[in-house]
Amino acid sequence: MASKSMEILDYIKGQNDYWLIGSDRFHFQQLFEKLYLELLTYKTPQKILLAEREPVRFLAGFIAACAANCRVFLCNPDWGKQEWQEVFNLVQPNLILGDGDSGGWSKIVYVPLRGSEVAHGGDPQDRAGLPLPMPSSQLPIPNTIMIPTGGSSGKIKFAIHTWDTLMASVKGFTEYFQLNQVNSFCVLPLYHVSGLMQFMRSFTTGGKLAIFPFKQVESSPIYHLEPSEFFISLVPTQLQRLLQNPDLTAWLSQFKTVLLGGAPAWNELLEKARFSRIRLAPTYGMTETASQIATVKPDDFLNGKISSGQILPHVQITICNEKGDILKSNQKGNIIIKSQSLALGYYPEIWKNQDYLQVDDLGFLDNDGHLNIVGRSSNKIITGGENVYPIEIESAIRATQMVNDVCVIGIPDKQWGQAITAIYIPKKAEISSLEIQKILKDKLCKFKIPKHWIPVSTLPRNTQGKINQQQLQEIATNVLQMYFKSPPNNNTNSP
Structure with missing residues (x-):
């Protein structure tokens, strides 16, 4: 654990002054150091709800929690009262990092809750008027990163990841695109795996990270950076809205790569992007795999390739029938994933078998070994x-x-x-x-x-x-x- 902390601290020291575009890198450094030193005062690693709305504060809190070997739960500041109660009952946190606008849970950056009273004193109050349970001793792995996923049911779950599982995803991404540095343009929520992994790729490779609200991007192109140097990640509905504006379409066409995931894209949208010469890279992945595990390369997309993409280097995928027999190319069946980027389970349960994950999606591997998704078994x-x-x-x-x-x-x-x-x-x-x-x-x-x-x-x-x-x-x-x-x-x- 000490070596992992040193690794994270080395990444902090290695950042240049311009790695955070549109934000103050020194403000990030100050926030990180304050929170990191504060977390080290505790005798045991804490369970932290991270519900920051402001990106720099979120990232500083995330890195501080990881460096201090805490268990950090990434949270959506816009969850409603019932959802927050569900999360509190499940997590039973020690601490909250919030921005004062996250569902009424806190009005300061750092709020000690029950379980930390002995260390810091005081009488912590629940500002939403909901009961706070005592911390539990579940999940003995201290330095874990819990990423929320609702699936199709809408019920909040946390996929259990570690710094190593996220880094396995980063390594697979850089090998696949043959990059030493990754510059990311992020318009997706940082608490979601799609936003978090954009940060992880840039932060750990010494690349640049630009963070802008999608509403700002939708209103006008961002002209003070060079799009050809950046990856941007979008979901289909965002791509659809940008392609309705000729200026934004022209701007989007300048990006090095436009990663598209989060939900299935429809053929009309893909054809419109191809016609506009958008360097699109449709991807397939999920929270449980720490983002993408199959991606179409932009040149293949522009040349008419239609699939969910080539398998990334850190992943092995097999297609099996209901009996578990491995199927041949172009035979539809259950998707089985093996990867070092796989989650360990859903909090607080650790999966008994962590060697592979059978997902709900059905698909097949074509003659080129590319993954094709047919649909969801549950749907x-x-x-x-x-x-x-x-x-x-x-x-x-x-x-x-x-x-x-x-x-x-x-x-x-x-x-x-x-x-x-x-x-x-x-x-x-x-x-x-x-x-x-x-x-x-x-x-x-x-x-x-x-x-x-x-x-x-x-x-x-x-x-x-x-x-x-x-x-x-x-x-x-x-x-x-x-x-x-x-x-x-x-x-x-x-x-």
């Missing part, structure tokens, strides 16, 4: 005995160019088992579902065309573009119940 819809994957139907609906966004789910159906239901945002109010269905008849089998169509103004996506499946089901159930006195079945007309 599979079984209608009339047929297996249907929403991603195929969503792609076909988007191709009609009549919707701004769409999600497809299965709703319980008495006769068919599940009825395919499309929840969509029409491009124009006058567009009817019948117009869309007419086009789909030439593109999809009859049983794949949704039986129910629900127009909405927004879809429940998070900042990474991932959809909340639980909320989708609630939307569909509530809307359909308004139209039908009994549960929907195949004899009912779509609303």
Whole structure:
């Protein structure tokens, strides 16, 4: 642990004066030193909730916690009261690092809670009026980094990572792109793995890190840096919005690489990016793998390559059937991941087998060894005995160019088992579902065309573009119940 702390401190010392673009590097240094020395006064490593909204304070708190061998939980400052209570019950923290605007949990940078009273004295108060449980002794690994993931259910979990698992991801990234230094332009939340890993790549390779709110980027291109030197990471909805502005499209086309992940991208969006000569690199990865494990290289993308990407050097992927037999190229099955970047478990449980991870996604390896995602096993819809994957139907609906966004789910159906239901945002109010269905008849089998169509103004996506499946089901159930006195079945007309 001491050597790990020295490694982190060496990275701090090795930074040049201009590594943080748009922020004060010396302010970062001061904040880091203050917090690091404070954390060293404790006799045992602390459990810390990091809920900083301001990027420099977040990064200083993160590095200080890692260097002091603490367990740090990255938190979304915009969680609601119920979500914070859920996190408190799960984590039972010793300390909070907050910016005074994070759900009312703290108004100063450093707040001691129960369990640290003996060391620091005082009577800590919970400013949100919620009970604070005593710290637990679970998870005996001190220097762990807990990264939140909600999956498709929306329920908060923390994937357990270490400095080593994150560094394995950094090494795989630099080897894949053949880089010594990584310059990152970050518009994604730092508490999310997609934002955190942009920092890790730049910080540990001596590269530059530019951090800007996406709203600022969306309003005007950032002209005081050279895009050709930087990687920028976006989610599909962000890319879609930037491509609607010719000036931003031209600016985006100047970047060294535009990493695209967080949620599946649709063909229309990819074609528009290719037409605009965006050096796009669609990626596949997740919180549990410390970000991307498969990526399409920009030149391959511009030349028309369509897949989830080539496997990064630090990863091995096999495709297996339900019996565990390894499948050949172009055979669809379960994705099995082996990598040193894998999480150790979900807090507070350590996985018994850490050698591999079987994910919910289904896919295949093509003849070039590139990964192709078919869909999520848990999202599979079984209608009339047929297996249907929403991603195929969503792609076909988007191709009609009549919707701004769409999600497809299965709703319980008495006769068919599940009825395919499309929840969509029409491009124009006058567009009817019948117009869309007419086009789909030439593109999809009859049983794949949704039986129910629900127009909405927004879809429940998070900042990474991932959809909340639980909320989708609630939307569909509530809307359909308004139209039908009994549960929907195949004899009912779509609303």
